[in-house]
Amino acid sequence: MSNAQTTFIMIKPDGVERGLTDEIIGRFNRIGLRMRGRRDLTPPMKLAETHYAIHKERPFYPDLIEFITSGPVVAMAWHGEDAIAASRKLIGATNWEDAAPGTIRADFARSIDKNIIHGSDGEETAAFELGLWFPDGLED
Ligand code: IDP
Ligand code: MG
DSSP, rough: OEEEEEEEEEHHHHOOOEEEEHHHHHHHTTTTTTEEEEEEEOOOOOHHHHHTGGGGTTTTTTHHHHHHSOOEEEEEEEEEEEHHHHHHHHHHOOSSTTTTTHHHHHHOOOSSSSEEEEEOSSSHHHHHHHHHHHHTOOOO
């Protein structure tokens, strides 16, 4: 049984600023995923608001939008077997204090809001986020 998926991954402004881009891409390659798209950009306000619309009512939403639009991010599409769950596992829990040892957030994040990286949390979310950030489609 195979379950090939493509997921949306974004290195957040803190991850880029701290020079973690190559380190993080290496980790995705090492678990056997393949990159199908990459965009380096400072997210426009409207794109950030649409991406995080699900969190609109949360108290941290204004700070989250301000943070994610504060500088360049690396938006990526990664493909492979169970890519969504595999990526979430590699990334670790939202709060670095709960993230398993060896995960990206456990290794590099020290705050719950500036936590280095985003990964889609399910198939519907992945489809929505990939369409949003890669409107021209993905490489094979
Ligand atoms: P996830 O990134 O692990 O999927 P979500 O619950 O979807 O976590 O939250 C989206 C983002 O919002 C988090 O990655 C983090 O940057 C921020 N965030 C989540 N919860 C909090 C909080 O309690 N305080 C501040 N920021 C938060
Ligand atoms: Mg999420």
